[in-house]
Amino acid sequence: MPDVAVRAVELGKIYRIGERQSYQTVRDVVAAAARSRLRRLSRRSGAAPGAGPSTRGEWVWALEDVSFELGEGEALGIIGRNGAGKSTLLKILSRITEPTKGFADISGRVGALLEVGTGFHPELTGRENITLNGAILGMRRAEIDRKFDDIVSFAGVERFIDTPVKRYSTGMHARLAFAVAAHLEPDILIVDEVLAVGDAAFQKRCMGKMGDAARSGRTVLFVSHNMAAIESLCSRAIWLEGGRTVADGAPAEVISRYLGTCLSVLNEHVWPEPELAPGNERVRIRRAQVRPEGGDPSDQITVATPFVIEFEYWNMRADAHLNLSLHVYNEQGVIVFNAVPTEEAVWQRRPFPRGLFRDTCHVPGHLLNDGVHRIELLVVEDLSRVIHRMEDVLVFEVRDADESRDGWYERRVGAVRPRLAWETEHLIAVDAAARRDG
């Protein structure tokens, strides 16, 4: 077990709705904390507001009862919807705001990149801010000088280095802030959503830098809405919802559960008016539906349920050679399968007259794993040309079924979850042979 770098104990933060607190900047609080290696962040005085019924409803718990321990060198991703409390958590850990309840122990120097605007002094130049931040982190002048050129070139602000940062664009400001946070070698790197502000090349460099920090044994806390970034960078993920921890564990698993709740399920879609329906002058979609075999779109589909995917569409031109092609995606964005009507007996390879058609694709039970699946529809002409394409035309959930668990209570890994024929044979009975020999 590595040493604990961050220990959060029952952290809670209540805000008055509509009231913006005046934040201290990272600079203020880190300077005040001087260079102590172990800091305890907690509310030292004052009663928690909002307990009385008269004030109820005006207060919001931005964070409630959040506890975790993070070992040195762990890279933690924090995910969740807008307003879930992610930034609040990071602000408490980097001492920009105090918790209303609970406390956090932080062991080591913290380099934080939170919202743009925190961390730098607007009147000072880029050069002065770099030096100041280094000093706050407890670095010697020579150390800062050694890093200086790297920081400036990483941020790409060479021409503006002697300009006050209040004249920087948002992007320049964020790039410099990230460069400072990442290059000054804090023990704990805290980054909130920086990837949103840069171009693709800068995002890639940020990810590389955070990966370096994580690999060189630094502790990383990273908030992002980019699940691919979280998954590739982090060794662990926490999902916050309404200020509370919903899940804490391996990134792939936590992300998959989180994404499953973000897509709203869409088991049926009808476009009664052909003129308003998706499509073009060759084909118009009329209806899309997924339902259990012999059931309704509102009925549950479990890993064991055979189900159908059905489309109705208008063919607008005589003698068209059409076929549908379905891509079924899972939550990880993997195409689990592509279905085409090669086994269809009547209309395959026959020209379609104008009119309304219905295609029904039968999917056996015990094929898909549990989770949310999305269907992309392609309408293909002459077996080669895609004439219409619709992403996420249907979104449906395959539930786990108790009877399919067989005593195993964690999620089965894999894109599919087939029930396969299997034999086990007892070939040699050791005990009997031993008795005979003895």
Ligand SMILES: Nc1ncnc2c1ncn2[C@@H]1O[C@H](COP(=O)(O)OP(=O)(O)OP(=O)(O)O)[C@@H](O)[C@H]1O
């Ligand atoms: N200074 C503040 N004053 C009042 N309410 C606040 C303040 N800061 C945050 N809140 C509220 O606390 C809740 C959590 O906000 P927070 O910024 O932590 O969410 P988040 O998870 O970072 O969201 P996002 O993904 O949008 O960045 C929200 O309801 C927000 O409106």
Ligand SMILES: [Mg+2]
């Ligand atoms: Mg935020």
